[in-house]
Amino acid sequence: MSASETAGPPGRETEPTSRTLPETRQLGARPVMLCPELGPPLREAADVIGDAFHHGVTWVAVPAGRLDPDFFRLRTGVAGEFLQKFANYRLGLAVVGDVSAHVAASDAFRDLVRECDRGTQCWFVPDLRALGERLSL
Numbered sequence: 500m501s502a503s504e505t506a507g508p509p510g511r512e513t514e515p516t517s518r519t520l521p522e523t524r525q526l527g528a529r530p531v532m533l534c535p536e537l538g539p540p541l542r543e544a545a546d547v548i549g550d551a552f553h554h555g556v557t558w559v560a561v562p563a564g565r566l567d568p569d570f571f572r573l574r575t576g577v578a579g580e581f582l583q584k585f586a587n588y589r590l591g592l593a594v595v596g597d598v599s600a601h602v603a604a605s606d607a608f609r610d611l612v613r614e615c616d617r618g619t620q621c622w623f624v625p626d627l628r629a630l631g632e633r634l635s636l
Contacts, residue, residue, distance in 0.1 A: 523554045526627060527634025531558040531593070533627070534565060542567035542577060544584035551590055559585070560630060563596030563623075571601040573608055582621055592621045593630045 519535050532554045534547060541547060541561060551559045569575040585592045602609045615621040624630045 521550045521554060523556060524627075526558075526560075526631035527636075529558055529634050530554075530556045531560050531630070531634070532556045534559065534561045536562050536565065538565060540567040541565050542569065542581075544581045548584060548588055548590060551588075557589070558591035558593060558634065560593045560595050560627065563594050563598050566594065571598070571605070571608055573605065573611065578608075578611065582615075586620055591619070593633075594621070594623045595625075595627060595630060597625065598623055 519537050521535060522533050523530050524533055525531075532551050534541070534550075547559055547561065551557075566581075567577055569577040570581060571578070573579070582592065598608075598612065602612055612623045616623060622630070622633060624633065
């Protein structure tokens with residue numbers, strides 16, 4: 500078994516480590532750390548920021564499905580704290596995936612997404628291709 504695979508039950512395919520560990524990929528003109536799709540919900544930005552500095556990147560792509568459900572309920576303050584930490588450390592954050600259900604359920608969250616997408620610090624994008632296009636501009 501190669502170092503990029505993890506062992507699974509006999510008779511089952513092994514899965515790449517990139518599904519469980521962060522990886523760096525060039526998107527547009529910048530190196531971006533991709534948070535793994537698998538793992539516990541992310542509630543604290545510090546958990547991701549440390550990895551970003553270790554990988555030497557200025558942008559982080561987080562799958563929408565990895566964010567703690569409270570991130571999408573603005574009254575909890577989780578999203579505000581998460582975004583503020585990224586701003587404090589001057590790191591870009593891309594939330595990657597479909598957030599349309601959250602946008603439809605909350606006018607406040609819809610407004611947050613709209614404002615983020617107008618800026619240069621945090622974007623909500625449907626996929627990595629869209630992020631690469633934005634980073635190329």
